[in-house]
Amino acid sequence: MQSGGLCPPLPSMYQPCKYRLYPFPNQERELLRQLEELRFLWNYALEHRQEAWRKKARSISYVGQCRDLARWRAYDKEGIGRVYGHVAQETLARLGDAFGHFFRRVKEGGRPGFPRFKREVTSLCYPDSNGSAAIVPGRNGTRRLRLSMIGEIPIKVHRAPPEGRVKTCTIQRDGDRWFAVLTLEVPDPSLPPATPPVSPVGVDLGLSHLATLSTGEVVEPPKFLRRAEDRLTRAQRVVSRRKRGSHNREKAKVRLTRCHAKVRDQRRDFAHKLTTGWAKSHDLIAFEDMDLRSHMEGAFPKSTADAGWGMLRQMSQYKEARRSGRYVEVPTKNTTQSCSACGRLHDPPLTLPDRTYECRCGLVMDRDLNAARNVLARALRAVPGGTGESTPVEIGPPPHRKGRRVRSEKQEPPRGTGVAT
Template sequence: MGDAVNDVIAARRDAYEAGEKFPSAAELSKRLITDAKRTSARSWLGDVSSVVLQQALRDADQAYSNFFDSISGKRKGRKSGAPRFKGRRDRRQSIRFTANAKFSITRGGKLRLQKIGSVPIKLSRLLPSTPSSVTVIKDASGRYFASFVVDVEPEPIAVEAPEIGVDLGLEHFAVLSDGTKIDAPRILRRAEEKLKRAQRNLTRKKKGSANREKARTKLARAHARVADARRDFHHQLSTHLIRENQAIAVEDLSVSGLARTRLAKSVLDAGWSSFTAMLEYKATLYGRKFIRIGRFEPTSQACSNCESKDGPKPLRVRIWQCKACGVWLDRDINAAVNVAAAAGLAVTACGAQVRPPVRVAKRVEAGTHRGDLARRSPCIQTR
């Protein structure tokens, strides 16, 4: 409910500018919901479920709590900005119903919501337990989703499993310390031409027209398909790694820094941050071990065989030879082994060793002069 959130932000700002104490949640609820329903400007609030309005006030209050905790240092991660007003251009909208709203799923497969009615839905899977809340979301492409909060029991998985290190990259999305290489899907790159055509079609439409809105929706759906495909790839790979390995170590990459380089589009297309976040919460869910190592570990500079540092190397160097022990190493697998070693995992360095690359012989070495053959064999005569 954008209007309810905007009223909370306005009330907080007015109190701050007047030097007064911030109003409590109870005061805001009475002023912005109960009393506002009696006014002509906000009489339409009576047609909305009171649970939805209360949840909107709680979301705004939580946004302020996150903001203050962020600037004080209590909240880790990137600094959160101050809550902003919701505008008409905010394409994503959502409302949340808790158990107090008495929502239910009918036998006919419909979602019954308070003061809305029965809405047909398609469940992606059967709910394992009774949901405690449901959030109805409308995204920028005009699609509607119902997100249920349920209690689930983690599925039993094998206790004995190997430990691996994971090196994330662009040519290969992930390289494991056991030598496995997973190709990067490059979802955005593959859909780039379609996105460009949809964007050009949007710019040709007159602003404010119905055709422009249709073109905008078409472009938003194209972007949504890219995001859905990337998310599905991350889910499948993260679930596979968690099921098959007891402990997983990854490097804490500076994605925001890499996004300011010439590789920005490929870095953002890979989505490393969302993938590692999935690994982390799934490891907690299934009782696995997830480790992040520091971003300043020389994983691509050190030899996994003798642990000697060989210095930084350009990205074009994919196979290199250690100057100390003479072993030829695959750059990505060697980095994955070093990631696992830095995390204290027991892995072998044999998978990083490769055969020396084939060297092209020089012309003086590859051929034999005809005169040399004549001198070696008396049967061959030269003219």
């Protein structure tokens, strides 16, 4: 993975750490200007690819566009020329990825989703920060984030980052707040021992209950979004009442984005606390391997998004990995329908309103609890030292990322680093 080393690369994983930035007004202006340049670059490069395809049926590669970028930068010295070179290249790399995904989806026969022109770019990434992004000491014990071509921005390092090399640094704009996500390359935690898990748990994620654990514990959904909905509707209404292009409309927009940001923060905070608790008390955690996308398009997309299932699984995965625990995903099929005591399928099939599972073997149980027990049983069959000998489904070594770059903005970065510890 690393360049220039003669010895084989040590096993390592990437750990994102998110910190708040407090740019000075001139720095904020510069950041906004650079984001605008990157937006322009994205749209220009996208158009370039489309044109080449339309006129000459020729496809342009990332490498080809990087060569062009050098010319564009030399030509537009005051514009894209003032954005750090690797940051600009990273935008082209993202575009290349977007095309890669597009072609893959075409091949798989899914809905392709052609890369789109952007109205707004909210993050910029220093992809391989060889000193181009680094935390340096500031005055009076404060810290600064030094960014090439931008300067030293005050940063709040609320928790010391773990030892490791800074791999990438992404600057994110979230309404009127700024964040830096540093991705550190840290050594792999040791793999889980080949002994049976001591305190395994299966989790059934749902809507009426956010999570039901095989231990019988039930977590109610926090419903932040629902509760905040009135507030959001009101803020949205104020925006649409203000005159287009007016100062007051801008102010109302800021209030609206803050409202959204608050919901996001609450949701993440809740998920962190929940998953940290799980990782602390269970050395194996099992979820269903369900397709979240189909759920999002399903009957209750809003409640599903609110429940934040993806976030719970993703956080559980890396928190277990850090503690050398196991994270397992098991096939979804019939987890609800089969009896966790005798394995018989429910006949007739259980429907959504049925809250209780009753089996001919005498088992009477809450339906979600029954599902959670099934999830756990399947997971135990899949791990070494478990109860069965079938092949492992997906045992969670740490989220290992191969390839040149790390997509820190695509995963939900933890707010701090040591939340799990």
